Amino acid sequence: MSELKKGPFWITNTLTRKKEEFVPQAPPHVGLYVCGPTVYSDVHLGNVRTFTTFDLLYRWLLHLGYKVRYVRNITDVGHLVGDIDEGEDKIAKRARLEQLEPMEIVQKYTNGFHAVMRQFNVLSPSIEPTATGHLIEQIDMVKRIIDHGYGYEANGSVYFDVPKFAEKHAYGELSGRKIDELMSNTRDTEGMDEKRSPLDFAIWKKADPIHLMKWPSPWGEGFPGWHLECSAMSTKYLGLTFDIHGGGMDLKFPHHECEIAQSIAADGQAPVRYWMHGNMLTVNGRKMAKSEGNGFTPEELVTGNHKLLERGYSPMTVRFFMLQCHYASTLDFSNAALQAAEKGLERLMKAVQTLNSAKASGNSNGAYTSALNVIEELAYGHMNDDLNTPRMIAVLFDGVTEINKAVDGGGVARGFNEAELGRWKKFYSEMVFDVLGLQQETATAGDDTAMDGLVKVFIQLRAEAKAKKDFAASDRLRDQLLALGIVLKDTKEGTTWERA
RNA sequence: GGUCGCGUGGCCGAGUGGCUAGGCACAGCUCUGCAAAAGCUGCUACUGCGGUUCGAAUCCGCACGCGACCUCCA
Numbered sequence: 001m002s003e004l005k006k007g008p009f010w011i012t013n014t015l016t017r018k019k020e021e022f023v024p025q026a027p028p029h030v031g032l033y034v035c036g037p038t039v040y041s042d043v044h045l046g047n048v049r050t051f052t053t054f055d056l057l058y059r060w061l062l063h064l065g066y067k068v069r070y071v072r073n074i075t076d077v078g079h080l081v082g083d084i085d086e087g088e089d090k091i092a093k094r095a096r097l098e099q100l101e102p103m104e105i106v107q108k109y110t111n112g113f114h115a116v117m118r119q120f121n122v123l124s125p126s127i128e129p130t131a132t133g134h135l136i137e138q139i140d141m142v143k144r145i146i147d148h149g150y151g152y153e154a155n156g157s158v159y160f161d162v163p164k165f166a167e168k169h170a171y172g173e174l175s176g177r178k179i180d181e182l183m184s185n186t187r188d189t190e191g192m193d194e195k196r197s198p199l200d201f202a203i204w205k206k207a208d209p210i211h212l213m214k215w216p217s218p219w220g221e222g223f224p225g226w227h228l229e230c231s232a233m234s235t236k237y238l239g240l241t242f243d244i245h246g247g248g249m250d251l252k253f254p255h256h257e258c259e260i261a262q263s264i265a266a267d268g269q270a271p272v273r274y275w276m277h278g279n280m281l282t283v284n285g286r287k288m289a290k291s292e293g294n295g296f297t298p299e300e301l302v303t304g305n306h307k308l309l310e311r312g313y314s315p316m317t318v319r320f321f322m323l324q325c326h327y328a329s330t331l332d333f334s335n336a337a338l339q340a341a342e343k344g345l346e347r348l349m350k351a352v353q354t355l356n357s358a359k360a361s362g363n364s365n366g367a368y369t370s371a372l373n374v375i376e377e378l379a380y381g382h383m384n385d386d387l388n389t390p391r392m393i394a395v396l397f398d399g400v401t402e403i404n405k406a407v408d409g410g411g412v413a414r415g416f417n418e419a420e421l422g423r424w425k426k427f428y429s430e431m432v433f434d435v436l437g438l439q440q441e442t443a444t445a446g447d448d449t450a451m452d453g454l455v456k457v458f459i460q461l462r463a464e465a466k467a468k469k470d471f472a473a474s475d476r477l478r479d480q481l482l483a484l485g486i487v488l489k490d491t492k493e494g495t496t497w498e499r500a
Numbered sequence: 501g502g503u504c505g506c507g508u509g510g511c512c513g514a515g516u517g518g519c520u521a522g523g524c525a526c527a528g529c530u531c532u533g534c535a536a537a538a539g540c541u542g543c544u545a546c547u548g549c550g551g552u553u554c555g556a557a558u559c560c561g562c563a564c565g566c567g568a569c570c571u572c573c574a
Contacts, residue, residue: 017504035574043574050574090572175569176503185502185570226572248574253503255573278574279505285566289573324523325513330506330567337512340524347523350537382514390514394522404538471533478535489537498537 009064009384011244012328014252014275015174019386022274024243030061030068031242033234033272035251036128038075039109040090043116044295045318045333046281046288050248052319052437053278053327055122057246059435060383071237072125073230074113076106076132077213077223089223092212102213106132116298119315121437127237131229135215138224138232141266142204142217150265154194156206156220162199165261174260174275175253201258203228227258234271235263245272249279250287281322282332283308310335313342316441320345323389323436348393349440351400352428355421358407364417368406372424375399379431389436396431399424409491455486459495462488 009022024030034054037043054072061068077091095102117124131138142158145151150161165171166179182199203225207214214221224232234242240263247256256275263271280287283294296306304312321341325331375395382391403424407413413421432438458477465473478488485500 037574038572047574053574177570178503181502182570249568250573253569254571280568280574282567287568287573291573321512329513332512334512336524340512342524344523388514390523391521394514397522401539407538409538466533469533475534482536487536490532490535491537492531496537 007380007384009060010386011274011276012386014277015272020274022244024066025241025273028065028067030066030244031238032058032061032068032070032244032246033230033238033242034070034072034125034245035230035247035255036073036075037109037113038090039106039113040094041109041290042297043113044288044290044297045301046248046295048116048120048122048298048318049281049322049331050246050278051117051122052120052322054246054276055437056323056327056387056389056435057244057276058123058125059437060387063430063435069127069238070125071127071129071234073233074106074110074128074130075229076103076110076130077229089211089213095212103132106130119298119302120319121316121439123437129233129237131224131233132213134229134233134236135224137236138228139204139217141228141232141235141262142224144266145203145262148265148268150261151203152196153219156222157194157202158204158219158225159195159200160203160225160258160261160265161196162201162261163197165265169261169264171261172257175257177253177257201225201227201254203262227255227262230255231259231262231266231271234259235267240267240269241271241273243272244274244276246276246278249277252277278327279330282330285332288333308333313338314441316438317342317345320348320436320438324393326390327387344397345438348396348400348432349438351403352432353440354407354411355403355413355428356425358403358411358413358416358421360416360418360421361412361414362417364415364420366420368402368416368420368424371402372399372420372427376427383435392431393436396428399428408493409489409496410493455481455497459488459497463495 010019011022012018013020032054034051037047051072058068058070077089089102091102091105095105100108142151145160146153146158150165151158152161162171163179172178172182179199183197204217204219204222205225206220206222211223214223234245245256245259260271263269282288286292286294288295294308296308298315300306301309301318302312302314304310317338318341321338322331324341324344375398378395379392382388382395385391403413406415416424458481462474462477465471465477481488481497482500487498487500489496489498
């Protein structure tokens with residue numbers, strides 16, 4: 001099995017649009033870069049999906065034994081609002097609205113972002129660089145682009161010369177665009193622009209006097225262009241060419257396309273070997289986006305305090321909901337789907353709990369060894385096939401049925417010996433907790449000994465009532481406990497309890 | 501308008517040209533004083549029309565419907 005675990009890992013490279021075997025540049029090291037959030041407002045569930053997707057990738061790479069340097073940036077400057085001529089820094093705009101310092105906004109929403117990531121059990125990256133912390137690197141990159149003839153200054157701003165770049169390089173390769181098609185499809189609102197071509201994009205932008213976030217540069221006071229930070233920081237921490245770059249589908253063009261162009265222009269080599277893009281979370285078939293106003297925050301999700309939500313759902317329910325769909329497919333949000341996921345997750349987690357507290361009966365005929373062999377092989381196969389979590393989870397559920405069949409009400413796993421049971425426990429714990437990143441959300445019966453003892457007193461009272469055939473009394477006890485969130489279950493081996 | 505993608509059973513959602521995805525819901529049964537849980541059984545779909553093929557949900561074409569990107573967006 002150990003060989004199989006390592007077994008070839010295939011991922012869809014959106015650059016070639018094909019599944020390719022993943023082979024790191026310098027095994028066992030893997031360089032992974034993911035575009036992080038712009039911290040000018042709360043993250044919504046769509047953002048969470050992308051970070052969950054790459055969290056899954058990160059976890060799988062770690063599980064396969066790779067040493068991963070995972071860089072996920074915080075964009076705290078530079079993206080413009082609206083069209084370029086009256087462009088305004090999003091963060092600065094928000095700062096004025098809230099009467100705060102720009103860096104206060106950055107701090108506030110960075111904190112919020114981190115809190116959400118913790119809620120959804122998304123692992124921290126190895127490095128989380130900020131754009132403002134890498135001005136020198138960005139300015140330096142602009143210089144290199146100019147030196148190589150692909151950037152030009154105009155009125156204090158510096159633009160990337162796309163047509164010139166396209167003469168020698170494949171601009172549009174990632175997003176499948178052709179330069180002349182782009183030309184003819186340009187929206188014609190440029191007019192008095194400083195750009196030589198409408199396709200050109202700013203790599204350094206002059207700051208107007210009222211602009212709050214600005215830095216000195218060889219071209220005057222300004223701020224870095226939209227796409228530059230990722231190029232500068234990925235180069236700094238992962239090298240000129242690194243293994244995997246991830247992000248949401250919506251960043252493919254122009255953001256990632258521009259990253260490629262910048263890196264090639266500055267340093268002469270393509271920055272990324274494998275591009276991966278996560279698909280969108282939709283609501284009623286439409287992309288969830290801040291600009292659509294159809295997004296909701298994780299807090300609204302948990303409390304259910306939003307018009308799209310019939311009630312609240314836990315973060316793990318949502319994580320599981322997302323994992324039941326392949327990362328490259330759009331996923332449509334709905335209350336019914338969430339409720340289904342909630343039930344499914346409960347079934348899975350209960351089985352894991354049952355498994356973990358089970359004791360082996362000792363009399364094994366090896367059936368559960370071969371069953372696990374099959375499950376393991378399938379699960380690894382599916383994960384290695386472009387992170388096919390829906391199929392992997394389906395396999396997990398096959399095992400859940402086996403577990404439920406084997407473990408009796410007294411917690412004895414019939415037909416298992418110690419070693420077998422240990423293997424099952426290890427496998428399920430690795431897949432469910434380490435790889436899928438799910439966690440137990442409700443306190444378990446054994447967590448609180450006082451509580452457990454208390455409930456057992458009631459169970460004893462009820463057993464006495466039952467023995468006297470006083471079912472009215474026994475049912476009343478059960479109902480009253482249920483009202484407090486305690487569920488009693490009568491089994492052949494006695495009564496057990498759990499939280500609802 | 502251009503580029504790309506999608507259209508699967510009551511719902512969500514996988515899918516390799518031929519062999520049961522899975523989850524949820526629903527129905528019946530077993531267990532049970534009743535219930536809950538669990539197990540068993542049933543529910544067999546692939547937008548439409550052509551084509552390729554011994555055979556297509558899976559390949560090709562056309563039509564219809566939907567979406568993403570083309571502007572900040574995960």
